[in-house]
Amino acid sequence: MSPLSITSRTLAAALGGYGLASLSAMALAVTLPMARDQAVIIGIMVALLLCSGAAIWAFSARSAWRAWAGILAPGVLLGGLYLWGLPA
Amino acid sequence: MTMAPPLFLALALAYAGLTSLSLAMKRHHDQVMGRKLQPERVRYYRWPGWLLLALSLWVTLTVWPLGLALFMAVGLVAIAGLPLVFLLPYRARLAGRLAVALPVLAMLTWSTVALV
Amino acid sequence: MNKSFRQSMAWLHTWTGLLLGWLLVAIFITGTSAYFREEITLWMQPEVHDSTLQPGTIDMALAALNAKAPDARSWDISLPGPRQTAAELRWQPAKPPEDGRRHRGEQILMDADSGEVVAPRATRGGNFFYRFHFELYGIDRLWARLLVCLATMFMLIAIISGVITHKKIFKDFFTFRPGKGQRSWLDAHNATAVLALPYHFMITYSGLLLFMTLIMPWGIDAAYENDRRSFFSEVFSRGEDAAQPGSPGEMVAIGPLIEQTETRFGKPVERIQITNPNRDNAQITLRVNRDPAVTDRQRGGDPTQVFQGNTGELIDTHIPANDPVSPGWRIYNFFTSVHMTRFADPLTRWLFFLFGVAGSAMTVTGMLLWVSKRTQQLRRDQQPDRALKMVNGLNMASITGLMLAIAAYFLANRLLPVTLAAREDREIQVFFIVWLVSLVHGLLRPNRHGWIEQVAAASLLWFAIPVVNIFTTASHLFTPLAWQHAAIASFDLVCLILAALGGHTLWRLQRKPLPAKARRAPAPRPFNTTNPASEQPAGESP
Structure with missing residues (x-):
């Protein structure tokens, strides 16, 4: 891996991973069909796993571009899910 | 300390189970038994190994409530397995003998405590 | 599994492990001691x-x-x-x-x-290590906690990538090949990691969960419209505040109430709380130790009975197992309560301590493996470069240095004058001074001599603790008092075990006539090999 690729993947893992995790926590908190306190805690538990999963993905993807794509695409989806689930 | 005897038994069973599983592997069979493992004999070690581990889990369930018991049963595998791993290269025969001796000793302890 | 995938995971494992490895070693060792934090405080007083x-x-x-x-x-x-x-x-x-x-x-x-x-005597006792394991010392609490959380996340990533890297996880399950340098460290790292994997995952993941409101509060904000307080009161409420004091009044004798509670729960009462004592609205709350039911609600998780103070009338019986808890929270409760082990009786606590030892051993062997691998890759005539020396020196400080500092902290507790001003801070200063000295020493002598000296010093200090105890207390190993309270004698015994382990390590270090690389290094190999995979064919037994 070139230094540039490592830097890019590290950023994808750290910023992208944390962002993705945060979005999943928010999306699950407002969309899971259950009492909100339980939706929140499940969202957090999933988010923490996603955060580490994203880091694994960032360093295993074939290229740095794919690493970013694999994090941004579900991120956009989760962001949409969050907006959809927001109380009107 | 009424949980000590069953806990000892659970640990001993986990140790015996792991040893049996290791005997189903070529490298460790050589170490402990001093002879080659016949491929068709693998199951004589593998099945009893899993059975002993299942027994260990069963005993663990009598010590703790379900949630913690499941976690501790897996934890006992570590506590029993690490001594085994570090015994095998130095005292392989002893490791094998302990697998028989420890469960017997544990059952004796438990029955003694239960009778007294 | 494809090869390049495993290689990138090996790379990730190596570097996430190294980057915050020293911190993780310290977190694991002090955290393991925290299982016995009350016992340590007891010993120190x-x-x-x-x-x-x-x-x-x-x-x-x-x-x-x-x-x-x-x-x-x-x-x-x-x-x-x-x-x-x-x-x-x-x-x-x-x-x-x-x-x-x-x-x-x-x-x-x-x-x-x-x-x-x-x-x-004034001391921070075991609380010092307990606090250190999640907020370090002397740095802003918030930043320290964030740093620890970051290290914990690295650990989680290292666990996952480590499992992926280890290609023969089942085949090598029981394998330890001693006396083979890097190969042996790898085997030991694998054994401590794989056998206790569920524990490592639990302790790491729950460590993050315990700080969820610090590191991942966005779900709370989303569902509670930025009102975090209402989330806390919804899920963690401690019940109402005590009523205002009433007029003076007598309280009933407590003996029969204690008896009633102990009969009800079949356990001794451990805690008595009385609100508005000596008033006509006094309330007496009797608690027994909680059950090891780890999925139950933990805050206020003790079985409890509440009595009216002036009449002795039973107002409330609280059985945590009867509280409704949703599945999501049960999972959360499981992880966090197993992490903190408040429910544990002494025997269970010892088992957790052993898990912690396995975890510490995993981090320690991982760090040693890093140096061992790179030392073995050196050519015969090649000296270790500055980075390798520095890592070796930092390893020394974080492993033997920390053990030295902990022993010094305990010795300071016995040797500093009892009436010394700001005594508890002095103990902590001794801890950090010894740690700093070991760091300097490690960086100056990042070689086997350095290790031998630090291991020798650590064994000596750990052995000194029970010995000094004989001269400074009336509860040392040769008194019945120490054995009457198992915790006190056990402390000295653990010191002796650690000293013996140190002595054994010292003996093995001394015995080896030459550094491993000089004897073992095969044909010259390029130093900067690009194969980061921890699997090396060299020294593989058939």
């Missing part, structure tokens, strides 16, 4: 050792509180148990302090035999 729960202890405690603070807002008595010998009395003064902050109240220790107040 020998003035309270000669105290045992008596039938009259509770009456003496109430009399002491009546003398100290008859008009307090509340009294709180923790009775001696397996983890403490003295009774701990606390109270909230009638008038809250002027500064307006939430006050933790006053606290004294009472000898359970005589009822006299004991003033033990």
Whole structure:
């Protein structure tokens, strides 16, 4: 891996991973069909796993571009899910 | 300390189970038994190994409530397995003998405590 | 599994492991000691050792509180148990302090035999290590916690990538090949990691969960419209505040109430809380130790009975197992309560301590493996470069140095004058000075000599603890008192075991005639090999 690729993947893992995790926590908190306190805690538990999963993905993807794509695409989806689930 | 005897038994069973599983592997069979493992004999070690581990889990369930018991049963595998791993290269025969001796000793302890 | 995938995971494992590895070693070792934090504090206060729960202890405690603070807002008595010998009395003064902050109240220790107040030497005890394992020391608490969380996340990533890297996880399950340098460290790292994998995952993941509101609060904000407080009160509420004090009134004798609660739960009462004591609206709360039901609600998770103070009437019986808990929270409760092990009896606590030892061994062997691997890759005529030396020196400081510093902290507890001003801070200073000295020493001598010296010093200090104890306390290993309270004797025994382990390590280090690389290094290999995979064919047995 070139230094540039490592830097890019590290950023994808750290910023992208944390962002993705945060979005999943928010999306699950407002969309899971259950009492909100339980939706929140499940969202957090999933988010923490996603955060580490994203880091694994960032360093295993074939290229740095794919690493970013694999994090941004579900991120956009989760962001949409969050907006959809927001109380009107 | 009424949980000590069953806990000892659970640990001993986990140790015996792991040893049996290791005997189903070529490298460790050589170490402990001093002879080659016949491929068709693998199951004589593998099945009893899993059975002993299942027994260990069963005993663990009598010590703790379900949630913690499941976690501790897996934890006992570590506590029993690490001594085994570090015994095998130095005292392989002893490791094998302990697998028989420890469960017997544990059952004796438990029955003694239960009778007294 | 495809090869390049495993290689990138090996790379990730190596570097996430190294980057915060030193911190993780320190977190694991101090965190493991925290399973026994109350026992450590007990050992560090020998003035309270000669105290045992008596039938009259509770009456003496109430009399002491009546003398100290008859008009307090509340009294709180923790009775001696397996983890403490003295009774701990606390109270909230009638008038809250002027500064307006939430006050933790006053606290004294009472000898359970005589009822006299004991003033033990000032020490932070086991709490110092407990706090250190999640907020370090001397740095801003928030930043320290964030740093620890970051290290924990690295650990989680290292666990996952480590499992992926280890291609023969089942085939090598029981494998340890001693005397083979890097290969042996790898085997030991694998064994401690794989066998205790569920524990490692639990302790890491739950460590993050415990700080969820610090590191991942966005879901709360989303569902509670940025009102975090209502989330906390919804899920963590501690019940209502105590009522305002009523008019003066008598309280019933507590003996029959204790008996009633102990019969109901089949366990001894461990804690007595009285709100508005000596008032006509006094309430007496009796708690027994919680059950090891780890998925139940943990806050307020002790089985409890509440009585009316002036009539002795039973108002409430709280059985945590009957509280409704949703599945999501059960998972959360499982992880966090197993992490903190508040429910544990002494035997279970020992098992957790052993898990912690396995975890510490995993981090330590991982760090040693890093150096061993790179040392072995050196050509015969090649000297280790500066980076390798530095890592080796930092390893020394984080492993043997920390063990030295901990031993010095315990020795300082026994050797510093009891009346020394700011004594508890001095103990901590000794800890950090010794740690710093070991760091400097490690960086100056990042080689086998350095290791030998530090291991020797550490073994000596750990052996010195029970010895110094003989001359400085009346509860050393040759007194019945130490054995009467298992925790006290066990502490000295653990010191001896650690000293023996150190001695054994020293013997093995001394015995090896030459550095491994000089004997073993095969044909010259390029130093900067690009194969980061920890699997090396060299030294593989058939």
